[in-house]
Amino acid sequence: LGTFQSSACGSTPNFIIMLMDDMGWGDLGVFGEPSKETPNLDNMAAEGMLLTDFYSANPLCSPSRAALLTGRLPIRNGFYTTNAHARNGYTPQEIVGGIADEEILFPELLQKAGYRNKIIGKWHLGHRPQFHPLKHGFDEWFGAPNCHFGPYDNKQRPNIPVYNGMDMVGRYYEDFQIHRETGESNLTQIFTQQAVDFIERQAQSQKPFFLYWAIDATHGPVYASKPFLGTSRRGLYGDAVKELDSAVGQILDALKTHKVDDNTLVVFSSDNGGAMVSKDKGGSNGPFLCGKQTTFEGGMREPTIAWWPKHIKPRQVSYQLGSLMDMFPTLLSLADITLPRDRAIDGIDLSDTLLNGKNIDRPIFYYRGNEMMAVRLGMYKAHYWTWTNGLQELRQGIDFCRGENVINVTTHDQRNHTSQPLLFHVGRDLGERYPISPDSIEYHSAMKKISKVVRDHKTNLTPGQPQLNWCDTGVMNWKPIGCEKLGRCLPAPSSNPYKCVWMH
Amino acid sequence: LGTFQSSACGSTPNFIIMLMDDMGWGDLGVFGEPSKETPNLDNMAAEGMLLTDFYSANPLCSPSRAALLTGRLPIRNGFYTTNAHARNGYTPQEIVGGIADEEILFPELLQKAGYRNKIIGKWHLGHRPQFHPLKHGFDEWFGAPNCHFGPYDNKQRPNIPVYNGMDMVGRYYEDFQIHRETGESNLTQIFTQQAVDFIERQAQSQKPFFLYWAIDATHGPVYASKPFLGTSRRGLYGDAVKELDSAVGQILDALKTHKVDDNTLVVFSSDNGGAMVSKDKGGSNGPFLCGKQTTFEGGMREPTIAWWPKHIKPRQVSYQLGSLMDMFPTLLSLADITLPRDRAIDGIDLSDTLLNGKNIDRPIFYYRGNEMMAVRLGMYKAHYWTWTNGLQELRQGIDFCRGENVINVTTHDQRNHTSQPLLFHVGRDLGERYPISPDSIEYHSAMKKISKVVRDHKTNLTPGQPQLNWCDTGVMNWKPIGCEKLGRCLPAPSSNPYKCVWMH
Numbered sequence A, B: 001l002g003t004f005q006s007s008a009c010g011s012t013p014n015f016i017i018m019l020m021d022d023m024g025w026g027d028l029g030v031f032g033e034p035s036k037e038t039p040n041l042d043n044m045a046a047e048g049m050l051l052t053d054f055y056s057a058n059p060l061c062s063p064s065r066a067a068l069l070t071g072r073l074p075i076r077n078g079f080y081t082t083n084a085h086a087r088n089g090y091t092p093q094e095i096v097g098g099i100a101d102e103e104i105l106f107p108e109l110l111q112k113a114g115y116r117n118k119i120i121g122k123w124h125l126g127h128r129p130q131f132h133p134l135k136h137g138f139d140e141w142f143g144a145p146n147c148h149f150g151p152y153d154n155k156q157r158p159n160i161p162v163y164n165g166m167d168m169v170g171r172y173y174e175d176f177q178i179h180r181e182t183g184e185s186n187l188t189q190i191f192t193q194q195a196v197d198f199i200e201r202q203a204q205s206q207k208p209f210f211l212y213w214a215i216d217a218t219h220g221p222v223y224a225s226k227p228f229l230g231t232s233r234r235g236l237y238g239d240a241v242k243e244l245d246s247a248v249g250q251i252l253d254a255l256k257t258h259k260v261d262d263n264t265l266v267v268f269s270s271d272n273g274g275a276m277v278s279k280d281k282g283g284s285n286g287p288f289l290c291g292k293q294t295t296f297e298g299g300m301r302e303p304t305i306a307w308w309p310k311h312i313k314p315r316q317v318s319y320q321l322g323s324l325m326d327m328f329p330t331l332l333s334l335a336d337i338t339l340p341r342d343r344a345i346d347g348i349d350l351s352d353t354l355l356n357g358k359n360i361d362r363p364i365f366y367y368r369g370n371e372m373m374a375v376r377l378g379m380y381k382a383h384y385w386t387w388t389n390g391l392q393e394l395r396q397g398i399d400f401c402r403g404e405n406v407i408n409v410t411t412h413d414q415r416n417h418t419s420q421p422l423l424f425h426v427g428r429d430l431g432e433r434y435p436i437s438p439d440s441i442e443y444h445s446a447m448k449k450i451s452k453v454v455r456d457h458k459t460n461l462t463p464g465q466p467q468l469n470w471c472d473t474g475v476m477n478w479k480p481i482g483c484e485k486l487g488r489c490l491p492a493p494s495s496n497p498y499k500c501v502w503m504h
Ligand SMILES: [Ca+2]
Pocket: A021, A022, A060, A061, A219, A271, A272
């Protein structure tokens, strides 16, 4: 009765986080994408709250996702590397590390409080058995531990397994097709059906749920299903966005159909900025500088919408400086669950922002690997370090800021500005093009506040054990859990650990 | 009775064109400006049609405005120079030329059909007596012939006169203040009151009207009135935008109050892109490349909204390739006035787009001075010439593409690509960063169509007499009409014509 009543009365809300992959701030109509091909998302914003100043904790998949689920910066939760300075690391197949048992993921706490949790799509917090999402707070999983790179030959590198629950059920390119030439794949349709089915089941069981819908159609190689291929003004990437938009509409409809819409907070966002290395096959970061992999606005400002009928008032725009890490304290607070007190949580409780439009003063830290590159406080952003990618990569055609060149800002060396940080006003200078003169009163006034925030942050920072230092071809997805049942285990090479090479 | 009835029944609609000055595509909330500080304009779009792919005819004030009123490209209507190749010219105080008597401005034709026409704000089609707007189709004028540059000393250069009707009523900085340090000015309030009063008068007289509201608060030096100063997240420029947005709300309210809203088509747009030379004190061109003065998207794609209750259906987005030149045939068509047949009109009748959502296939030509720099057809844009500004200006700190650097595209020389135009897909590549390979089928297919369009265009092009070749300090605003009555005439130097120097 308790569970039934609380669920029905709204005292124990359901949660859905829709996390896009490499989608840029500028990819939604409501955020200014000129082709305006996202009617469902635009409508979701109209029915809820648009968050214009919302950030991921990192410009790359794995650390961003680890930070979302732990509420902690990657430097604390271990999703970083010390192999080299200020390098982005993630969880490729060779990675030895993953999410540590000591880390608390908010689904674990929801689970203890009676929630049923499902992850659909990309996990990316480690693929070895001990890192399996069902061992870290989730009850169900349909998706993959790594990016859908490939196809591999299953000899040098295995194709990425797809799991349903504890067990693998097949592999990308073998059992779950992504056509490399046409980009055709029905994966978004599968992931959407999984979400709709889960919502239906949970509504019937009247148990609260958390759905982490972490789908990856906008991550290269971009894909869309047949009905969407060729329908966008934006090419294949736009087709993928249109399909995701349609899927969002289907999921919100499912909530309405099963009458749990008034009791479900849905947050839509992306794990990092659009990938400029994908050129015209990637996302748009709108007016912002650079993209994925960088700590400029294009790398970490995310298209974010919060939707909760009868709780979040429609047609709101919030300038709240928000972070994906805020999901941890916010969802726990809304579920009336006490936060762990034995560790630093970087996220803040945004329930007052969502429910009452409050604006809470707080900094945003922009990290790249083990280095705090920049800080935002109010409208000011100070860069302590700048870097795009090295010249060697640039010569190979890799450019995280293609077409952009802001002198002393989009640097191709790791430039240390800590003695005199580069300061921008990100309200009047969206593109981080015009550093404020260090001789100005404005500079001194802003930097005084920022310096204190940085000092406090660094004083109280205890870095976690880095998880992204070691690689080993022996740990790749040769023998995923369940491969025996399917007769699909692959011969694994012997273990040969080496320090991962993180280029940027 | 005829006029009354037609006005009341909607067969003779009123027209308002709200033309902003140097406002960028990305400056409105509905077009993706992150601070979302334009609730009235966003609402106007929600009640009407958003035009995402709408262009000015030129990336600079005077030619853009001349093209708007004549429906003809500057190369035809004379608002260009042949002093040097592909140079932007306008009407500074020294300009000898202006709008030729031979040119037909659509207000002239509206006037003959019984309309009363008013221009409020910047004229910019020449300031010598023969170019006065009341001699070119307008019945009323409150505003100035040139930009509000200054203050001048009235010796080397006179301050710009402000006219009310035929006569000057004062000068900027002397009688109409713009505070150079604070940016405070009540000009937008004056221009708005002028509009509201005109609407009230016309509604009472029950005569159809055309209001050309050509205000300039977003042109440097940017200004806002006291109630708006310091209220924006975007600095002074944002304050100006907020005041304009508020003014738009007041004007639409006046239409409603006087019950002429259902009978008034209102079009909001801007004369050219945001000025990147103004750095963080200018507008935002959203995801587009470069800005004012250039033929990249940032220079000529304009934030455009059409609003006409009960005629234009709400919540529409149109991808129609539109041009400010289309106002000429569109407004005349809606007013049931026959187009002149003795000349080429570059604008097309968009009434079917506005009223019925039709999309009409047509090219957009991007000119700089006497050169066709680029063409857009469908989603493809071909650059025949590229140029930003010369290295000499660059060394002086002038940069029309600051922070952007697309190799072979944002060239600092006038680069001739006519033998193999640079081709972009502006749907999937908003920033004109990724030229399509000339070896591809896509390139050949698109260029085949574009080449034909260009050939036809050039074959049928008869350039007009260039109006922007000659300058003379003797023609400046020394003795504006009405100065005698006020005792405010200034001593003029003797005439000394010279070829104007157009740097870019
Ligand atoms: Ca990602």
